[in-house]
Amino acid sequence: MGKLIEVQDLVLRFYTYDGVVKALEGVNLFVKEGETLGVVGETGCGKTMTGLSILDITPAPGKIEGGKVFFKTRHGKTIDLLAQEDRILRMIRGKHISMIFQEPGSALNPVYTVENQIAEVLLHHRRKELLERTLAQIEKDGMEKKIYKKMLENPNSRTLKVFLKIPIIGRCKRLKKEVRKEVLNILKEMEIGDPERVAKMYPHELSGGMQQRVVIAMALACDPRLLIADEPTTSLDVTVQAQILDLIRRLKKRLGSSVIYITHDMGVIAEISDRVAVMYAGNVCEVAEVKELFKRPIHPYTIALLESIPKPGEGFKSIVGMVPNLINPPTGCRFHPRCPFAKTICKEKMPKIKEVKKEHFVACHLY
Amino acid sequence: MTNIMSKLKEFKQSKQPTIKELKFIVHRIKKSPLSIMGLAIILFFTFIAVLAPVLAPPVPPPMGKLDPFMVWKDLNIPPRERNLPSPPNPTHPFGTTEQSYDMYYGCIWGTITAFRIGLMVVILALIIGLLTGCVAGYYGGIIDEILMRLTDIVIAFPGLVLCMALVTALPPQLTINLGFTQFAITLNKLDKVLLALVLVGWPSYTRVIRGEILRVKEEDYVEAAKAVGCSDLRVIVKHILPNTIYPIVIMASLDTGAIVLTAAALSFLGIGAPLGYADWGQLIALSRNYIISNIANPAGNWWVWIIPGMFIFTFVLGWNLLGDAFRDILDPTLRRR
Numbered sequence: 213m214g215k216l217i218e219v220q221d222l223v224l225r226f227y228t229y230d231g232v233v234k235a236l237e238g239v240n241l242f243v244k245e246g247e248t249l250g251v252v253g254e255t256g257c258g259k260t261m262t263g264l265s266i267l268d269i270t271p272a273p274g275k276i277e278g279g280k281v282f283f284k285t286r287h288g289k290t291i292d293l294l295a296q297e298d299r300i301l302r303m304i305r306g307k308h309i310s311m312i313f314q315e316p317g318s319a320l321n322p323v324y325t326v327e328n329q330i331a332e333v334l335l336h337h338r339r340k341e342l343l344e345r346t347l348a349q350i351e352k353d354g355m356e357k358k359i360y361k362k363m364l365e366n367p368n369s370r371t372l373k374v375f376l377k378i379p380i381i382g383r384c385k386r387l388k389k390e391v392r393k394e395v396l397n398i399l400k401e402m403e404i405g406d407p408e409r410v411a412k413m414y415p416h417e418l419s420g421g422m423q424q425r426v427v428i429a430m431a432l433a434c435d436p437r438l439l440i441a442d443e444p445t446t447s448l449d450v451t452v453q454a455q456i457l458d459l460i461r462r463l464k465k466r467l468g469s470s471v472i473y474i475t476h477d478m479g480v481i482a483e484i485s486d487r488v489a490v491m492y493a494g495n496v497c498e499v500a501e502v503k504e505l506f507k508r509p510i511h512p513y514t515i516a517l518l519e520s521i522p523k524p525g526e527g528f529k530s531i532v533g534m535v536p537n538l539i540n541p542p543t544g545c546r547f548h549p550r551c552p553f554a555k556t557i558c559k560e561k562m563p564k565i566k567e568v569k570k571e572h573f574v575a576c577h578l579y
Numbered sequence: 580m581t582n583i584m585s586k587l588k589e590f591k592q593s594k595q596p597t598i599k600e601l602k603f604i605v606h607r608i609k610k611s612p613l614s615i616m617g618l619a620i621i622l623f624f625t626f627i628a629v630l631a632p633v634l635a636p637p638v639p640p641p642m643g644k645l646d647p648f649m650v651w652k653d654l655n656i657p658p659r660e661r662n663l664p665s666p667p668n669p670t671h672p673f674g675t676t677e678q679s680y681d682m683y684y685g686c687i688w689g690t691i692t693a694f695r696i697g698l699m700v701v702i703l704a705l706i707i708g709l710l711t712g713c714v715a716g717y718y719g720g721i722i723d724e725i726l727m728r729l730t731d732i733v734i735a736f737p738g739l740v741l742c743m744a745l746v747t748a749l750p751p752q753l754t755i756n757l758g759f760t761q762f763a764i765t766l767n768k769l770d771k772v773l774l775a776l777v778l779v780g781w782p783s784y785t786r787v788i789r790g791e792i793l794r795v796k797e798e799d800y801v802e803a804a805k806a807v808g809c810s811d812l813r814v815i816v817k818h819i820l821p822n823t824i825y826p827i828v829i830m831a832s833l834d835t836g837a838i839v840l841t842a843a844a845l846s847f848l849g850i851g852a853p854l855g856y857a858d859w860g861q862l863i864a865l866s867r868n869y870i871i872s873n874i875a876n877p878a879g880n881w882w883v884w885i886i887p888g889m890f891i892f893t894f895v896l897g898w899n900l901l902g903d904a905f906r907d908i909l910d911p912t913l914r915r916r
Contacts, residue, residue, distance in 0.1 A: 269805045305807060306807035310806065321821075321822065323822055332807070332809075332817070
């Protein structure tokens, strides 16, 4: 299996008044085709930022200062996403790589109905395909057919876009019908019981689980090859969480896409992922297959993290200390102030990530 | 026949969501009687403005002028009494004001002037405000800094005083030099008022829009729109603006009334519309000396100020009430609660 996406030495910094926040400091990751990579870590360790960096949409004071994100396109070419023009990136976002956000309630625009929001994605990335389908339906030769043919020739032309804005003439009834059919299809795939009714609703009229389904529907509308799921189930209750996880897993299997699943819930990670990357304070500290990681964790942080999972009958265990301030991160290994096995070298040199066993990578001086 | 019936049924079915939406709007308006009142007032004034030539047909010279917006003078009144206002009578339903201008004609045609000033100023200021506010709020940085300092400069002056200064300072002919071509715009007195009000009014829109955009910009759905591959323009127009426009629509509606009031104030001070122009402020300005007619009978000349005063009052009230109605109708986040 080839690598679908590979992140190399990604450096992300935020220039704030208090100083430079070194949010990501040399992140190395890769995702193979068709696999699910779980990314775990405490709050503020850069999981979400890694996801946003892959799409190159990091929020305002953030700057990607180094590193490469290699992505294998459908034609088998490998491109560096961070070096691409904005125009090309816009084609990739949503179509080849899409993202599910943490809060389904706020990831949906409150002023549009569900149908409109999904239709936007469809019209943005799959206009050509939808036009072809519509054209196939028209039997009569005439004005209508001519217009659709024109549209198909150059789906993104400015004049046409303006033309479509004219009321009555530019209605494109058939295209709209086709889009609507597709939207309902997608909603049905998301196991929404009554797609016709849900399609007409505004986001705030839906429950949290439903909203998340709609967000997933938007993300999967164009059959992306990589899905970045940023804590999609954190704000949902456990029963809905299980449904959503099931849904993501099944859709993934059907579309054959890869998933980067970001969460801080070890249970969810064990459930859904093939491999796991553990992040701490802007670094990846351990990557391994899920069983291997849970059975034989190597990095002291991973060990501590696994021990802190609450078990019935036992008291809570936590990791001593706090996540460091990323403006002045500790020198050397960022985990050393909290690490029970810290040596002098840990304070001085940042460990490089290396393969200690087959498919088991770790960044620690102890190994 | 059945064919037509079935087609009609189909049409009804296909328009079901639209009908539902319209019904909902009516339902919302019905719920707040004040918005009905606002709507009714503005509709009433629109009706007057549209039917002005019928309600008050222009009077041919020598009594009237060729321009229908100039109020006609009653020359039948003996010259000695011409300077004094005369009370309502069959030829002058609202009476006459100083210099025997017909009050009824002035009030009716003044409605058009009020709409023209209010709407034009608000629309122009809104366009400028939208453009500058969007750029400043979305992109930030140095452009934001420059635009905000510009608005600060304008806001630093009291509005009415700045308006007066601008109206007096604006030349009667504005030459615009674009480098390759050059053209001149002739400004009459009313255009100057319009321009001055726009120049004073746009910064408040810019500020509000910028603030709203700063708020919405951070929302997840904007990030999500970017993740879907939308361009900046699309993100602004389709995702940010619809979420920010409601306070601005309300503000614009309230402003339409306020602007008419300011224009009236300018006219009252004598630097607004030219003498004899159909404008409510002008009519009040002409009645300045008769607000208290004499000590024995203070309200002796009531019609000269109460009638145009009532016109201005109701017009402004109408827009203020309509502002709330707009919010109820337009904002989907307030809906179905």
